Amino acid sequence: xxxxxxxxxGPPHVGAMRIATAMKDVHYILHAPxxxxxxxxxxxxxxxxxxxxxxxxxxxxxxxxxxxxAELFKTACKDAVERFKPQAILVGASCTAELIxxxxxxxxxxxxxxxxxxxxxxPSYQRKENWGAAETFYQMVRVITGAHAPAPxxxxxxxxxxxxxxxxxxxxxxxxxxxxxxxxxxxxxxxxLGVAVxxxxxxxxxxxxxxxxxxxDFNVVLYPEIAEPAAxxxxxxxKQPRTKTIPVGVGGTRDFLRxxxxxxxxxxxxxxETAESRLPWxxxxxxxxxxxxxxxxxxxxxxxxxxxxxxxxxxLGFEVVGLGCYNREFARDIRDAAATYGVEPLIxxxxxxxxxxxxxxxxxxxxxxxxxxxxxxxxxIPCAVISAxxxxxxFPARFSPQMGFEGANVLFDTxxxxxxxxxxxxxxxxxxxxFEFNDExxxxxxxxxxxxxxxxxxxTAESVGETQIKxxxxxxxxxxxxxxxxxxxxxxxxxxAEKELKKIPFFVRGKARRNTEIYAKESGVxxxxxxxxxxxxAHFGK
Amino acid sequence: xxxxxxxxxxxxxxxxxxVLRERGQREVFCGLTGIIWMHRKIQDAFFLIIGSRTCAHLxxxxxxxxxxxxxxxxxxxxxxxxLAGMADANEELDRxxxxxxxxxxxxxxxxxxxxxxxxxxxxxxxxxxxxxxxxLSPKVRVLNxxxxxxxxxxxxxxxxxxxxxxxxxxxEAADSAPSLMVVGALADVVEDQFDRMFKAMGLxxxxxxPSGSADNLPPVGPNTHYLLAQPFLADTAWHLEDRGAKRxxxxxxxxxxxxxxxxxxxARTFGVSDEVFESVTAPGRERARRAMAHQSERLTGKxxxxxxxxxxxxxxxxxxxxxxxxxxxxxxxxxxxREHLAEELDMLPAGVRLSEGQDVDKQLDxxxxxxxxxxxxxxxxxxxxxxxxIATKWSIELLFTPIQGYEQAGDLAELFxxxxxxxxxxxx
Numbered sequence: 025x026x027x028x029x030x031x032x033x034g035p036p037h038v039g040a041m042r043i044a045t046a047m048k049d050v051h052y053i054l055h056a057p058x059x060x061x062x063x064x065x066x067x068x069x070x071x072x073x074x075x076x077x078x079x080x081x082x083x084x085x086x087x088x089x090x091x092x093x094a095e096l097f098k099t100a101c102k103d104a105v106e107r108f109k110p111q112a113i114l115v116g117a118s119c120t121a122e123l124i125x126x127x128x129x130x131x132x133x134x135x136x137x138x139x140x141x142x143x144x145x146x147p148s149y150q151r152k153e154n155w156g157a158a159e160t161f162y163q164m165v166r167v168i169t170g171a172h173a174p175a176p177x178x179x180x181x182x183x184x185x186x187x188x189x190x191x192x193x194x195x196x197x198x199x200x201x202x203x204x205x206x207x208x209x210x211x212x213x214x215x216x217l218g219v220a221v222x223x224x225x226x227x228x229x230x231x232x233x234x235x236x237x238x239x240x241d242f243n244v245v246l247y248p249e250i251a252e253p254a255a256x257x258x259x260x261x262x263k264q265p266r267t268k269t270i271p272v273g274v275g276g277t278r279d280f281l282r283x284x285x286x287x288x289x290x291x292x293x294x295x296x297e298t299a300e301s302r303l304p305w306x307x308x309x310x311x312x313x314x315x316x317x318x319x320x321x322x323x324x325x326x327x328x329x330x331x332x333x334x335x336x337x338x339x340l341g342f343e344v345v346g347l348g349c350y351n352r353e354f355a356r357d358i359r360d361a362a363a364t365y366g367v368e369p370l371i372x373x374x375x376x377x378x379x380x381x382x383x384x385x386x387x388x389x390x391x392x393x394x395x396x397x398x399x400x401x402x403x404x405i406p407c408a409v410i411s412a413x414x415x416x417x418x419f420p421a422r423f424s425p426q427m428g429f430e431g432a433n434v435l436f437d438t439x440x441x442x443x444x445x446x447x448x449x450x451x452x453x454x455x456x457x458x459f460e461f462n463d464e465x466x467x468x469x470x471x472x473x474x475x476x477x478x479x480x481x482x483x484t485a486e487s488v489g490e491t492q493i494k495x496x497x498x499x500x501x502x503x504x505x506x507x508x509x510x511x512x513x514x515x516x517x518x519x520x521a522e523k524e525l526k527k528i529p530f531f532v533r534g535k536a537r538r539n540t541e542i543y544a545k546e547s548g549v550x551x552x553x554x555x556x557x558x559x560x561x562a563h564f565g566k
Numbered sequence: 567x568x569x570x571x572x573x574x575x576x577x578x579x580x581x582x583x584x585v586l587r588e589r590g591q592r593e594v595f596c597g598l599t600g601i602i603w604m605h606r607k608i609q610d611a612f613f614l615i616i617g618s619r620t621c622a623h624l625x626x627x628x629x630x631x632x633x634x635x636x637x638x639x640x641x642x643x644x645x646x647x648x649l650a651g652m653a654d655a656n657e658e659l660d661r662x663x664x665x666x667x668x669x670x671x672x673x674x675x676x677x678x679x680x681x682x683x684x685x686x687x688x689x690x691x692x693x694x695x696x697x698x699x700x701x702l703s704p705k706v707r708v709l710n711x712x713x714x715x716x717x718x719x720x721x722x723x724x725x726x727x728x729x730x731x732x733x734x735x736x737x738e739a740a741d742s743a744p745s746l747m748v749v750g751a752l753a754d755v756v757e758d759q760f761d762r763m764f765k766a767m768g769l770x771x772x773x774x775x776p777s778g779s780a781d782n783l784p785p786v787g788p789n790t791h792y793l794l795a796q797p798f799l800a801d802t803a804w805h806l807e808d809r810g811a812k813r814x815x816x817x818x819x820x821x822x823x824x825x826x827x828x829x830x831x832x833a834r835t836f837g838v839s840d841e842v843f844e845s846v847t848a849p850g851r852e853r854a855r856r857a858m859a860h861q862s863e864r865l866t867g868k869x870x871x872x873x874x875x876x877x878x879x880x881x882x883x884x885x886x887x888x889x890x891x892x893x894x895x896x897x898x899x900x901x902x903x904r905e906h907l908a909e910e911l912d913m914l915p916a917g918v919r920l921s922e923g924q925d926v927d928k929q930l931d932x933x934x935x936x937x938x939x940x941x942x943x944x945x946x947x948x949x950x951x952x953x954x955x956i957a958t959k960w961s962i963e964l965l966f967t968p969i970q971g972y973e974q975a976g977d978l979a980e981l982f983x984x985x986x987x988x989x990x991x992x993x994x
Contacts, residue, residue, distance in 0.1 A: 025616070025642040025658040027665060034623040057682045059596025059715025062624045064946030074953035076946065083592045086685070086716040100591065107927060119618035120682035120716070123649075148618060149646040 030395060032350035032373050032413055036146035036156025037118045038063050043160040044114055045077040045198035046226040050164075051110035053101045055093070055121035055128050058083040070416050071199050080104040084121070094126045101132050105139070112168060112231040113137070114160065116144035140231065142167045154249045154325070154351055157197055161226055162253040168234040173261045180263040183241055189288035190220040192240045192264075194255055195247030196227030201328070201412040203227060205425035206246060210271060213428050214244070217281065217295055219288050238262040242287040246270070246427065248327050249351060271427045272331035273339050273435060274301050301429040303436045307340055315440065321346035321387035323370065323378055323396050324411025326354030328426075330361045332391055332410045335435055337365065342439075346370060346385045348378065350393075375399070386535060389443060394418075404534060406442035410435075515544035517552045524554045539564045585902065590925025593946055594875055594900055595628065595962075596715030597723025598681060602629040603966060604727050605638045607751045610674040610780050613639040614666065615713070616659070616689060617681030628962075638673070640666065644683055659694055660701075663708075673706060675780035677727065680712035707780065709734065719900040721798040721876045721965065724751055728775060731783065732805035735775075738787030745771035746832055747784050747811065749803070750796030753968035754778070759850075760819075760971060763829060766846045767838045775802075786811050793832050795819060795970060797910070798877035800903045817909040819970040820878075820978060821885035822854035827909070850972030857976020858889060864983040866891035871938035873947060874898035874924050875961040882942070882964070884913045890979055894918045895936045898929065940986060957985045 037054060044052040045067050054060070061081050067073045082100045084093045105113060115128040129143030142163050146156045174180075183189065193210060196203040207227050214221055222240035223233045237243075243258055243266040245251045255266040265287050271280035278296045285295035306312060320342045322333045326349035336342040347362045348370025349355065355371045362369035370381050379399045382390060390400040390407040394415040400407035409418065410426070425431040517525070521540075528536050536557070543560035544552050598621055601613040615621050622641035629637070642662045647653045659678075667673060676698070678691045695710040702708060711730040713723040728749065738745060746769055748760060757774055764772045773784030775792075786792075788810035794803065797818050807813070816831030817824050826847060833843045870892050872879040879899045886892040894914070898921040904911070914920075921929070926947075933941060933956075941951055941958045948958040959982055969978040 025644060025648055025653070025655075025662050027640055027662045028619075028622045028643050029637060029640045030626050031619060031622050033619075034627075035619040037620075038623065057596065057715035058592040058594055058719065059598065059624060059682065060620060061591075061593050061946060062595055062599075062628060064593070065944070066627060068947070068949040069945050072949060074950060076950050081591055083590075084716065086714075089686070089716070103927075119620050120686055123683060123686045147646070148620070149644060149649055152619065 028374075030375050031152075032375070032393065032395065033152035033154060034063075034066075034413075035119055035148050036151045036153060036159070037116060037144075037148065038066070039153040039156025039158070040114060040116060040144055040146060040160040041067070041077055041079055042153075042157050042197040042199050043164065043226045044079060045073070046196065046200075046203075047229050047231075049111040049230045049232075050078060050114065051104050051108045052077075052079045052114040052116070053097070053104050053128070053132070054079055054081050054116060054118055055097050055126060056081045056083065056118035057085070057120050060118045060120075066199055070414060071419055072416075073198070077198070078108065078110070080108075082121070089124065093121075093124060094131055097126055097128055097131050098135060101128075101135060101137075105137055110139065110231075112140040112142060112164070114142045114144055114164070116146055119148035122146075122148050140167055140171075152351075155353065157250045158253050161194075161197075161250060162257060164226070164231075164234060165237065165254040166257060168231050169237045169258070170261070172235055172238055174238075188218055188220045189242075189290070190222045190240045191242050191244050191284070191288070192222050192237055193224045193227075193244045193246060194266075195245055195251035196224065197247075197250055199414055200247065200250075201325070201414055201418055202424060202426045202431075203247070204419070205423050206427040206431065208423070209425035209428035209430050210244065210246060212430075213271070213277070213281065214284065216298065217284065217288070217290070219284060219290075238264070240264060242266060244284065249325060249354065270327055270331050272328070272431060273335035274299075274303050274429065274432045275334060275338055276331055277301075277428050277432060299429060301432040303339055303432040306436050306440075312340075312440075315443070316341050318342045318389055318443065319345040319385070319387045320389045320391055321382050321385055321396075322410075323348045323350075323382070323390070323392040325349060325393075326351050326358050328411040330357055332435075333361060333365065335432075336391065336439065339432070340436070340439060342389075345387050346381060348372065348381070350378075379403075386538065388535075389439075391439065408438045408442050410438065515541055515549055515552050515556075521552045521554050521557050524557055536561070584920070586919065586921040588921060588923040588925040588928065590923075590928060592719070592900070592924040593873070593926040593944060594924070595720040595944070596624070596682070597713035597718025597720065597726055598624060598679065598715075599628050599720055600713060600723025600727060601625065601639045601679065603751055604724055604776070607778065608675065608776050608780060609778055610672060611638065611677060612666065612670060612673040612675070613677045613679050614663065615639070615641040615679045615681055616684040616691060617641050617644065617679075618683045619643055621681045621683075638670070644687075649687065655689055656694060656697070660698070663698055667702070667706060676702075676706055676708045677730070678708065678710040679727075680710065680714055682714045682716050685712060685714045685716060707734065719877075721796070721878075722801075722901070724796070725799045725801050728799060729801035729805045731776065732786070732802060732809065735783050735809070736785040737809075738785040738790055740787065740789075742785075742787070742789050743771055744789045744791060744836065745773065745785075746814075746836065747773050747775055747786065747790050747792040747806075749775045749792050749794050749806070750799055751776055752795050752970055756968045756971050756974060759973055760829075763846055763850070764832070767833055767836075767842055769832070769836055769838070791832075791835050793828070794906060795828075796878075797881055797903065797906055798901075800906065803906065815909060817884065817913065818878075818881040820881050821889045821975050822851050822858065822972060823889055824881065824885055825854065825970070825972050825975065826851060847972075854972040854975035858979045860976060861979035861983040862890055864986055865979065867893065868939040868986065869893045869895050869936070870982070871895045871933050871936055871941045872897045872899070873926075873929060873933075873941065873943035873961070874900040874921070875942070875944050876965055877901060877903075878961075878964055879942070880907055880910050880914065880920075883918070884910050885978070886982065887915050887918075888913060889975075890982070892940075892982075895938050896921060896929075896932060898922075898924065900924070940982060942982075957989055959985055 044050050067077045080100050082096050115132040132141045196207045242264050243255045245255045245266050258264045267283050269280040269283045271277040281295040282292035285292040320336050322329050329349050333344050333347050337344050344365040349358045350373040359369045375395050390396045391410045393411050397407045424434050540557050540560040543563050549556050678695050680691050691710040695708040699708040709730045711726040786809045790811040791814050792806050792811045793814045814831045814835050816828045819825040819828040879897050883894040883897040896919045902922045942961050951958050968974050
C-alpha cells in the first residue's frame with residue numbers, strides 16, 4: 025500500500041478515456057462502479073468540453089456482484105452501440121471491475137458486433153494514466169490500422185515524385201497539456217515546410233482516419249508518453265520512421281524541423297531558414313539581463329521537463345538547479361539530461377518528496393506542474409506551470425501552444441512573467457528606503473503572491489476551478505507555519521543583524537536569511553551578527 | 567392571520583406518487599466524496615481511504631486537494647503486491663497508519679474508509695480498526711465505514727460515517743431529562759443559528775451530530791429525541807434507534823416553511839408553547855420571506871428538472887414549488903427513504919414525476935423532451951447541457967453551501983436564480 029494525498033497521474037482507464045474522448049465516432053464501454061463516473065467531470069469541467077466523454081459505465085453495484093455483472097456489461101455494450109452508433113468501440117475494466125474478472129474482451133466478442141472491438145487490458149494496480157493512454161492508442165492502431173498492414177517483410181514502395189512528402193501527427197489527446205494548440209502550431213510548421221499532414225491522431229481522428237495511418241511517409245511524435253508505442257509499431261509494420269525531437273523552444277523547434285526535413289527528403293538547412301520567434305531577441309534585450317543565472321527547478325512530465333530545462337538554460341540563460349519527473353517510464357531521459365546539468369535527477373510521484381527537494385535546492389523559480397505551483401507558493405518562490413497534470417487554467421481561451429515558434433514566444437512569457445522585471449527590480453532596490461514604499465507592497469508582476477518572499481503566500485484559491493472547489497471544500501486549512509522559531513542548536517540573530525537583514529530587498533531576503541543561517545551553522549557561529557551576514561554573503565556570492 | 571397556519575399539503579397522503587424506478591447507468595459520485603465536507607466538520611478526524619489510484623484521483627478531482635496545506639484525508643493505494651498476497655494487508659495498513667499518525671499527532675479520530683476495491687477483495691476493515699484502536703487508544707480512536715461506490719451514492723457516505731460513529735457515542739444517563747440531537751452535518755453558522763433558536767425556546771439539552779471535535783460527541787439513550795437535518799441518513803437513524811433514540815418526524819429545514827415545520831416538530835416534542843415558538847421564530851421567518859422575495863420573480867413559473875445526486879432533491883423540489891412557485895417536471899433521486907421523506911412527499915405538487923435510481927441516457931432523453939428552464943445535475947452533465955442551451959445548477963454546490971435555516975433561505979433561492987440571471991446578462 026502506498027500512502028497518497030495527491031497523485032500526478034490518474035488510473036490507466038482515465039488514460040483510455042483521454043484517447044476515446046479525443047477521437048470521433050469511438051465509444052468506450054467501461055466496466056466500472058458508479059463512483060468512477062467522476063472522470064466525466066475532468067473533461068466537462070477542466071477541459072470545458074461541450075459534450076460528455078463517449079463513455080458508458082456499467083455502474084454495477086454490490087447486489088450485482090456474483091450474479092449478473094457480466095450480463096450487465098453485455099447489455100451496456102449493446103445499448104451503447106445502438107444509441108451512439110460508433111465506428112469502433114473500446115472495451116475494458118476499471119480497477120474494481122478488474123478484480124471481478126468478467127472479461128470484457130470475451131463478453132463483447134460474444135456479441136458479434138459488426139464494428140471493430142478493441143479490448144483493453146489496463147492493469148490498474150501497476151500502471152497509471154499516461155501508460156493507459158499509450159496502451160489504448162497502441163491497441164487501437166494495432167486493431168484498426170493493423171487491418172491494412174502490408175505483408176511482413178514487404179518493402180515500402182517509393183513515394184512517387186508528384187506527391188509531396190506526408191506525415192501523421194501523433195499523440196494529441198483530450199485533457200492534454202496544451203495539446204489543442206500544439207497540434208495547430210505544429211501543423212502550421214509542417215504546412216510551411218511543404219510536408220502534407222495525412223492524419224492527426226488521436227486528436228479528432230475517426231477510426232476510419234486511423235485506417236489510413238499507413239499512407240504517410242513518416243510519423244511526427246509530439247508526445248512520446250502517449251504515442252511512442254503506437255509509433256514504434258507503425259515503424260516496424262509500415263516502415264514509417266518517426267521523429268524523436270520534441271519541438272519545444274527555439275532550439276527544439278529548429279532541431280525538429282531539421283529532423284522532419286531529413287525524413288521528408290528535404291534540405292534541413294532550408295527548413296529552418298524562415299524560422300521566426302521573438303524569443304531570441306527578447307532574451308537578448310537588456311531587460312532580460314536580470315534573468316542571467318536565475319536558479320530554476322524543473323519538474324513535470326519527463327519529456328516536457330527535459331525540453332523545458334533546455335529552454336531555461338540555452339534560451340533564457342537560467343541555471344537549472346533541479347530536474348525531475350513523475351513518470352518513471354521516462355526516468356532514463358531525465359537521468360541523462362540531469363547529468364548534463366550536473367544535478368541529481370529526481371524521479372518521484374510523491375509530492376512531499378518533490379517539495380523537500382525543491383526547498384533543499386533553493387531555486388529562485390520553479391517550473392513545474394500545478395502541484396509545484398502550490399509548493400512554490402508555500403515556499404514563497406515564483407512558479408510557472410509547464411506540464412500536465414492539467415488544471416482548468418491550462419485550457420486558456422487564447423491560442424497558447426507550447427510547441428513550435430509561437431510556443432517559444434508563449435514560453436518566454438510564461439517563464440519570465442512570474443519573475444520581477446529587470447528595471448522594476450532595480451527601482452525597488454533604489455526606493456526601498458522611501459517612506460511611501462514598504463516591504464509589504466508587492467510588485468505588480470507578482471500578481472497573486474502578496475507580501476515579500478519571506479511571507480508564505482496565503483493558501484487561497486484563486487482560479488476559476490479552485491473557486492468552485494473552495495465552495496465545495498469550505499475554507500482552506502491553515503497555512504503551514506511561518507518563520508521557523510530557532511530550534512536548539514540553531515544559530516540566533518542578534519538585533520543589529522536582524523536590522524541589517526531588513527535593509528536587504530525583501531525579494532532576496534529569505535534567501536539571504538537561509539544562506540546566513542547555513543553559513544553560521546557550518547562555521548559554528550551561535551549568534552549571527554552583521555559581520556556573519558556579510559561573511560555569508562561573500563561566501564555564497566555568485 | 568395566524569403565522570403558524572401553514573398551507574395544507576397539495577396532495578392528500580393517500581395519493582401515493584408514482585415513482586419511475588430505473589436501473590441503468592448512474593452518473594453520480596460514490597460515498598467517498600462525503601469525506602470532503604465531513605473532514606471539514608470533524609476537525610480532529612482523519613479519513614484514510616483504503617482504495618485504488620482511482621479513489622485518490624476522484625478525491626483530488628472532486629475536492630481540489632491542492633488548496634489544502636495538508637488535507638485531513640488520504641488514500642492508501644492498494645498495489646499489485648497487496649493483491650498478489652506478497653504483502654500482508656494488515657501489516658501494510660499498520661505501516662501506513664503509523665506513518666500517518668507520526669505526521670499528524672493532532673489526529674484523535676481515524677476513519678478507515680472502505681472503497682470498491684477493498685470491498686471486492688473483502689478486506690476486513692472492521693477488524694483492522696478494532697486492532698488499531700486497541701493499539702492506539704486512548705490517544706486515537708479508529709473507526710471504519712464503507713464509502714464504496716458499489717454500496718453508497720454520494721451523500722450516503724456521510725450516512726455511513728455517522729452510522730459508524732453512533733455505537734461509540736457515550737450513553738446518556740438513564741434518568742436524564744429528554745434531550746434533542748440534531749443529526750447531519752450542517753455548516754457551523756447554521757448550527758449556531760439553530761442552537762440559538764432552540765435555546766431561546768427553552769431547550770437547553772440540544773446536541774449536534776457530528777460535533778466539531780471527536781472528544782465532544784453527543785450522548786445518546788432512550789431519552790434522546792433526534793431530528794434529522796439531512797434526508798439521507800437512513801443507517802444513522804437506524805443505529806440511533808438501536809440505542810433507544812426516537813425520531814422526530816419532520817420535513818427538512820429548507821426554506822422558510824421547511825425550517826418552520828422542522829423547528830416546530832422539535833418544539834412540539836418538547837412542549838414549547840405556540841406563543842414562545844411564534845416569538846422565537848417570527849423574526850427569522852420574516853427575514854427569510856423577505857430574502858426569498860428578491861428571487862421569486864425570477865423563479866416563479868419556471869420549470870425545473872432534477873437529476874439524481876444527493877437525495878436532497880425531494881425537499882428542494884418541495885421548497886421550490888411551494889415557496890418559489892417553480893414547477894418541478896422530474897424529481898430524480900438516487901434513493902428514496904419513504905419514511906423519512908413522508909412529510910416531504912405529501913407536500914409535493916400532484917402529478918410530479920419522481921424517479922429513483924438512474925439510466926442516464928434515458929433520463930437525458932426525457933430532459934430534452936421536457937425542455938425545462940433549469941436542470942439540477944452533477945458536474946459531468948452540466949457543461950454539456952449548458953452547451954445545448956439548457957441552464958443548469960450544479961447539485962454539488964447544494965452540499966457545500968450553507969442552505970438550511972431562515973437566514974440561508976434567500977441564499978438557497980438565489981442559487982437557483984443565478985444561472986437564470988446570468989443568461990439574461992450575457993450578450994455574446
